[in-house]
Amino acid sequence: MACRWLQLILGSYWIISVSALIVNEYYHTSPIAQSRLIFDLLSKYHESVPPTHEGPVQVEIGFTMSFFDFLDEGHQQACIHMWSSRAWTDPRLRWDPAKYNDTDNILLDIDQIWIPDIELYNGATSLNTVKASAVIQHTGKISYVPSFQINFICDMDLSYFPYDTQTCSLKMGSWHYHSETLNLSLSSAKPDLSHFKRINDFTLLEVKQQRNLRTYPCCQEEYIDVTYSFILKRQSSAYSAKLVLPSVLAGFLVLGTFLVPNTSCERLTLCIVLFLCIVHLLTYLHDIIPTSGESILGCYLAFALFLDFFAIILAIISYNLQRSTRAMQELRGEMENDVDGENELKIRKPPNRKKGFMRFFDFGCFILFAVTFIIGLAVILGRRG
Structure with missing residues (x-):
């Protein structure tokens, strides 16, 4: 009788141990671990608050151009397709990969997290953005590479037409945050032109990038913008x-x-x-x-x-x-x-x-x-x- 009770106790212990092992293994699989991770990160997260825990948010901006859609001399406008890479760090999105099945990066929708409000200053129309997800590393570093179709103002000097060289400038920066909250910096890599296609009569000679610190009449704070200058030469033959x-x-x-x-x-x-x-x-x-x-x-x-x-x-x-x-x-x-x-x-x-x-x-x-x-x-x- 005692042996039977001992067998029942050992059997129940073995079933409980195996069940716990199965649940634990299932609980730590990659999809479940990512779900837990996202829940833990966003449970107390507010996407409208900038991550200024460690000072101004350092945002590194890069540039890759696809092609010019058109260049309208009459209306002084240009349309460009491009990718703009942005990288910054949010301390609220850090975690220990060991606690989440060695998950070291996740994808999140941009509506779920805070992103810098980079706007086009000299745009002719609203900024058309192809929605993309952001990649978050376990260190809190965020990479976001949206695709744009931009119509912007291009002041063209046609004095030497058709032997002219035009410079079209694209000015981008934060619309709300000044330099004490958001610090824009240029990417160390030069603008990528490997995907560029020739437009109409113009050939792209060079792309210059410059970081500017300006004070506007409306505000006392300084605002940072990044200006890309496209130097285009007309084919005049x-x-x-x-x-x-x-x-x-x-x-x-x-x-x-x-x-x-x-x-x-x-x-x-x-x-x-x-x-x-x-x-x-x-x-x-x-x-x-x-x-x-x-x-x-x-x-x-x-x-x-x-x-x-x-x-x-x-x-x-x-x-x-x-x-x-x-x-x-x-x-x-x-x-x-x-x-x-x-x-x-x-x-x-x-x-x-x-x-x-x-x-x-x-x-x-x-x-x-x-x-x-x-x-x-x-x-x-x-x-x-």
Whole structure:
């Protein structure tokens, strides 16, 4: 009887031990350990409170660019796709991996933890962010790499279009927290451009990054921002052939109209054709960049159009003078052929002074327009330089 009771006691102890072992093993498996870990970390955690337990939150920001979606010269805007890595430490999210089945990192949704409010200062529209999770190490270090589609203001100087180099700046920083709460620092690694794709007519030459400490009129505290500058160079070979070369030739042909003989109306026709060509080039330039009046090429075409207008007026004057000279010559010819009886009345034809005057007038206009053309180009280039 006693042996039976001993067997029952030993059997119950063995069942309890095995059950405890099974429960303990199940309790410490990775999914259960992570669930316990997340519950323990977030039970007394508040996501709206910054982790300033050890001073200002040190946030390291990095940059990886994918491609430019568009670059709009007319509206001075650009759209870019990029990844922005952020790393900081939150002491409230530290744990001992040995207590949680050697779990040394977990993934948490960004809505569950505090994240720095990095905003775009010069954005044209709201910041479109592809939602991503944050990786938390057992040391409390957090890594967050969101993907952005950003429309931002790009102040472009089109003075030297189409041989221009543009610099578009992307300014990011905290919207609420000043430098005593959040300290932004640049990543030691240079911006990653391995995924960059060429956009339209521009080639990316370089990306510069700079950390700035500024004081704004609204507040006494200093705020930190990070500025990325994209240096883009336009590929001008196509514009040289279809825009720059015709514009330069049209301007020089305006001077060449005074070398055309004024014995017919070909000069006036050439001036009118050049006027229409220059107007067409100005319209084409305006379609490419609506602010074409601010470029050297636009000013050059406007100046050539102005000279061609006066060339048309001078061609009309020259043509009218030439017609009056022809009428006088025809009248003199009729008088020379008029014979009265046996006595021939011969009229001595005076030298044609108007013809020599017209040649001198054309040469003087050519010299005057050439000097005006050179001075005008020097003024345009001087103002833009």
